[in-house]
Amino acid sequence: MSEHEISKAVVKRLPRYYRYLGDLINANVERISSNELSTMMNVTASQIRQDLNNFGGFGQQGYGYNVKYLHSEIGKILGLDKTYNMVIVGGGHLGQALANYVNFERRGFSIIGIFDINPALDGKIVRGIPIRMTDELPQFLKDNEIQIAALTLPKSGAETIAPILVENGVKAIWNFAHTDLHVPEDVVVENVHLSESLMQLSYDLNHRKMKTQ
Amino acid sequence: MSEHEISKAVVKRLPRYYRYLGDLINANVERISSNELSTMMNVTASQIRQDLNNFGGFGQQGYGYNVKYLHSEIGKILGLDKTYNMVIVGGGHLGQALANYVNFERRGFSIIGIFDINPALDGKIVRGIPIRMTDELPQFLKDNEIQIAALTLPKSGAETIAPILVENGVKAIWNFAHTDLHVPEDVVVENVHLSESLMQLSYDLNHRKMKTQ
Numbered sequence: 001m002s003e004h005e006i007s008k009a010v011v012k013r014l015p016r017y018y019r020y021l022g023d024l025i026n027a028n029v030e031r032i033s034s035n036e037l038s039t040m041m042n043v044t045a046s047q048i049r050q051d052l053n054n055f056g057g058f059g060q061q062g063y064g065y066n067v068k069y070l071h072s073e074i075g076k077i078l079g080l081d082k083t084y085n086m087v088i089v090g091g092g093h094l095g096q097a098l099a100n101y102v103n104f105e106r107r108g109f110s111i112i113g114i115f116d117i118n119p120a121l122d123g124k125i126v127r128g129i130p131i132r133m134t135d136e137l138p139q140f141l142k143d144n145e146i147q148i149a150a151l152t153l154p155k156s157g158a159e160t161i162a163p164i165l166v167e168n169g170v171k172a173i174w175n176f177a178h179t180d181l182h183v184p185e186d187v188v189v190e191n192v193h194l195s196e197s198l199m200q201l202s203y204d205l206n207h208r209k210m211k212t213q
Numbered sequence: 214m215s216e217h218e219i220s221k222a223v224v225k226r227l228p229r230y231y232r233y234l235g236d237l238i239n240a241n242v243e244r245i246s247s248n249e250l251s252t253m254m255n256v257t258a259s260q261i262r263q264d265l266n267n268f269g270g271f272g273q274q275g276y277g278y279n280v281k282y283l284h285s286e287i288g289k290i291l292g293l294d295k296t297y298n299m300v301i302v303g304g305g306h307l308g309q310a311l312a313n314y315v316n317f318e319r320r321g322f323s324i325i326g327i328f329d330i331n332p333a334l335d336g337k338i339v340r341g342i343p344i345r346m347t348d349e350l351p352q353f354l355k356d357n358e359i360q361i362a363a364l365t366l367p368k369s370g371a372e373t374i375a376p377i378l379v380e381n382g383v384k385a386i387w388n389f390a391h392t393d394l395h396v397p398e399d400v401v402v403e404n405v406h407l408s409e410s411l412m413q414l415s416y417d418l419n420h421r422k423m424k425t426q
Binding site: 014084093148174188195202204206208 | 224225232254290291295297306320360361384387393398399400408410414415416422
């Protein structure tokens with residue numbers, strides 16, 4: 001694959017392509033045209049061609065895309081050909097929900113530690129992983145190579161934990177706390193702000209198209 | 214407020230303004246300039262002025278924005294001046310995590326029902342709300358006015374439940390299942406696809422800026 005810069009808008013669409021192509025593989029579909037993919041995904045065929053052209057020559061005129069090949073190439077671009085060690089800081093319902101997603105494991109994201117400050121959770125086993133107390137986190141990060149940390153704890157906790165993660169070499173933070181973390185520029189943060197997503201839904205609900213009878 | 218169409222990009226930024234303005238209110242800040250807000254939020258002052266100009270005359274030259282007024286106006290635009298009844302379909306960890314977010318309640322989103330197909334969860338109380346069996350959902354929707362449903366269940370379940378919600382008048386679906394729901398055009402869907410968010414993080418991790426020493 002060429003290493004030119006891909007636009008952020010295209011990158012944001014890649015996981016969805018990856019999901020649809022995975023479904024096609026499961027359905028034993030070997031190749032697909034941009035028109036067919038367009039109908040399935042409800043985006044224009046020209047958008048699909050433009051997006052996928054970024055990665056060079058995957059499609060062939062009159063033949064379509066090789067589903068398995070395209071799925072694997074997009075996977076590589078997304079970094080899914082590697083494996084990552086991950087910790088979850090915040091062992092409440094949301095943290096436990098993440099720990100229970102077997103799909104993350106299948107995609108190469110191994111959750112190897114869960115941390116919480118609540119003594120009542122100490123030693124609780126979630127899908128084979130014991131919940132540890134948060135004061136053990138710095139040593140755990142030193143002893144294990146952790147690339148990704150999910151923060152599923154309140155705002156104030158997240159702001160305390162982020163510097164500890166950074167000091168101990170974590171380069172990617174999946175932040176569910178309702179705050180914007182301040183981290184050095186070589187550390188990446190992906191925010192999942194659930195309240196903001198709910199507000200978006202509320203906006204859309206209040207500005208939706210009325211049914212045309 | 215003027216009822217002209219606001220661009221989707223601006224709407225996507227409104228919840229973040231709302232969050233920062235709420236923090237300012239909590240800190241007893243009465244007014245703020247676009248420059249100060251710009252520094253706090255790490256976006257350009259001109260972007261802030263452009264965004265907030267969409268709602269007409271909130272800012273005054275040399276005075277800045279009235280924090281409380283702006284917070285309340287953005288809240289109205291987002292529909293947060295109303296209250297909504299909400300159900301959660303899928304009473305596992307993720308569903309229970311949502312049910313436990315007291316902030317949703319404070320913003321006017323009342324969770325009044327949680328549903329699951331697992332008999333082991335039948336009658337379990339989550340923050341005062343009993344988990345009911347999913348076969349009771351259609352009647353519950355008929356008996357209560359529900360505007361929003363959160364789907365925190367696997368893909369196949371979501372595809373079965375969505376039409377039941379639509380038939381019974383639910384107009385907004387907060388979809389956590391890894392599938393694109395097909396609903397009539399007067400029903401709005403907001404997707405939270407956690408795997409896709411994690412892939413985004415993995416992409417960013419693999420394409421991040423190296424530290425400049």
